[in-house]
Amino acid sequence: MNLGRALSPLLDVNHLRVTLQTAHGPAEALRGVSFALERGGTLGLIGESGCGKSMTALALMGLLPEGATGSGSIRFDGRELTTLDEDTLCKLRGDRIAMVFQEPMTALNPLHPVGRQIAEPLRLHRGLDAAAARAEALRLMERVQLPNARSRQGAYPHQLSGGQRQRVVIAIALACGPDLLIADEPTTALDTTVQREVLDLLDELRQGSGMALLLISHNLELMAARVEQLAVMYGGVIVESGPTRAVFERRAHPYTRGLFAARPRLGADRAVPLATIAGRVPALHEMPPGCAFADRCTLAIEACRSALPPAASVNEGHSVRCIRWHAAP
């Protein structure tokens, strides 16, 4: 490994912009997203539906919807992904970059036994023969703590519970020992107790292998417990980012504060209504030129609406895209 590669982050995304073709004409879903993820690090992307967090993951995986165009740079392990051809990308996907989706039932093929689905990337990327791939698949099933792994190799997805299916999806993602795992709402479809088991499993596997994790979720509690770095997205922009603890304690962006206030908490006074954020997320085709949150923000001034606020530094490594963050109580 050369020195330049060792020093650069594993994943370095810069000024990523994505334009989708919608019924209302072209609309920008990502408006200049930049972040970096170190080897073995953990980064969370948080925000509401339509904020661009899943779109970011799809762009990284080369899975953008048809007709979508983009610009900017995505460097993975020192290599620019945006100029690679599809064949080369296919060699990276499922091998060095893997993804876990929200809904394990739709991510798995209902017609193939799960053992075979776990073996598939091993045959494709590692060139293992059928017997070797099967043996390795069994080892992976044991590693993700699927009960009775041996007898489950021939099971079909519908014969497993939601938590077990998600373990299978994780086993597929981990098959080739990726450097980066992208997990898009990996536990949203699961019960709370199962959620914790799956997240514990991901933590354990990550610590054993030095894999980096990009976790996408709208769940604040989950982020607090699972990632070191956090990026809050709104309207296709990262509006606040930094060490998770710093973001949670300082909550520099008015949107971050709104999200925290809206969350029901155990032990809160029931007579006091939950705080809400007035208005709604602007639709893609009506995204304003300035701060997308301005229309819902109590601190907004005219300057907020004229141009996208530049990133301001709150503290070392903690930045916010808000020109009014000092004005916050």
Place this chain on the structure above:
Amino acid sequence: MTTPVLVEAIGLGKRYRLPRELLLTPGAVAHALDDVSFRLSAGTTLGVVGESGSGKSTLARLVMALEAPSAGRVLFEGRDLQTLAPEALRHARRDFQIVFQDPFSSLDPRMSIARTVAEPLERLAHVAHAERRERAAAMLEAVGLNAAQDLDKVPHEFSGGQRQRIAIARALVTHPKLIVADEPVSALDVSVQAQVLNLMRDLQQRLGLAYLFISHDIAVVERMADDLLVLQQGRVVERGRSVDVLHAPVHAYTRRLLAALPQPRW
């Protein structure tokens, strides 16, 4: 002061026959719900928590008389709905309505909002055509939508939170006494979830509604419920005032549900 009991469930059970595995032997019997009893008073909220497969949604279907129980009875204002003739049951339905989890699949994509919201009036309450649109408009305003603008739109023109408001407006249009809410905010984002929860509390106070509020999210249930049932594998494992159950859980399963919540460190 005692409030009248609106719904009473007595020894409620529901069994389903699993698919046959041998040619000549019937499939096994699964107990989705087993010996569940509770009382829900007018104007109050009974929360039901438990994991998937614990019987929460089966309970909702039985209370709504969408299915007949295998054992026990559901009394609505003292009447066993299962004993009513079909026409009488349909009339009774105006008093209890349901809101489902997913506002994307619970609204007919081809039906205008005016028709969607007014439909229960047509089927259940025999309200004259001219009056229906007015009532639908009033309900949309009550849930914070703009009737003048929204009545003739179709569901895809609305966000998830707005659709759930439409679903609530439809449930309210017959002026029911009970709303069964099956995971009503689980599909919504945090900020939208807060708006819908506030709306439901506000409507309860204004209209004296009772809720059977089903959720797997304990913080949400704590905010909404006066009383609580904890279901595990179809059985009630813990019950009581929700404050008591959540702050001093007795059953191991309730403790496990609470312990599984990610602990905030801030």
